[in-house]
Amino acid sequence: MAKAMHPRSTVVIEETHPAAADLRLPKVLAALADPARLLAVRALNRVGESPCTRLQQAAGLTISRSTFSHHQRVLREAGVIQVRVRGSQRILSLRRDDLDACFPGLLDAVLGTAPELIET
Amino acid sequence: MAKAMHPRSTVVIEETHPAAADLRLPKVLAALADPARLLAVRALNRVGESPCTRLQQAAGLTISRSTFSHHQRVLREAGVIQVRVRGSQRILSLRRDDLDACFPGLLDAVLGTAPELIET
DSSP: OOOOSSOTTOOEEOSOOOOGGGOOHHHHHHHHOSHHHHHHHHHHHHHOSEEHHHHHHHTTOOOOHHHHHHHHHHHHHHTSEEEEEETTEEEEEEOHHHHHHHSTTHHHHHHHSOGGGTOO | OOOOSSOTTOOEEOSOOOOGGGOOHHHHHHHHSSHHHHHHHHHHHHHOSEEHHHHHHHTTOOOOHHHHHHHHHHHHHHTSEEEEEETTEEEEEEOHHHHHHHSTTHHHHHHHSOGGGTOO
């Protein structure tokens, strides 16, 4: 018997992620040029793939859910993170391989910057 | 006889440069998150300290003088470049030492990105 094409456990990747070939430096830099988004990216690197609620907590971001949702969208549309929907959860992960391939050293520089040089 | 404090050949550094200790990652990333400013920074790295008119030419930027002037100001206020006034010329240089000290690897990553990943 043929397997169901879309069993309930399927992880759905949202359609609006740019392909690796479409990543552009100005857009990635603009996505990273915000203290809250930088903290989220650094927390995501630290804790690994995470549901968005856990990530927001790990990043220490006391902002509204809608503001965090906006930041996620900016990071996703620039190609910095991947968002997958699993049931009612949104699972976020860093697109490290794509970023490292397109912009060697950029993510490491951003992750390696001293915390006191991020907050404005 | 005492030397004149400000002989005519003195290179004047404008007052509005942030100190190295005041550089912040979000502001530097925002300054770099623009194709024209990225091209200017990369040209400045290539040709070295330059009068702004020569730099604009080296960067291949066919934009108005006032637009280029705006880009210079954004880069200067973020701490990416230094602007010195010598006679009627504005001499631009990269603040490589300060950037490398604050954000190790960032400038190299930006300078090392393939040109086709800069234009949008």
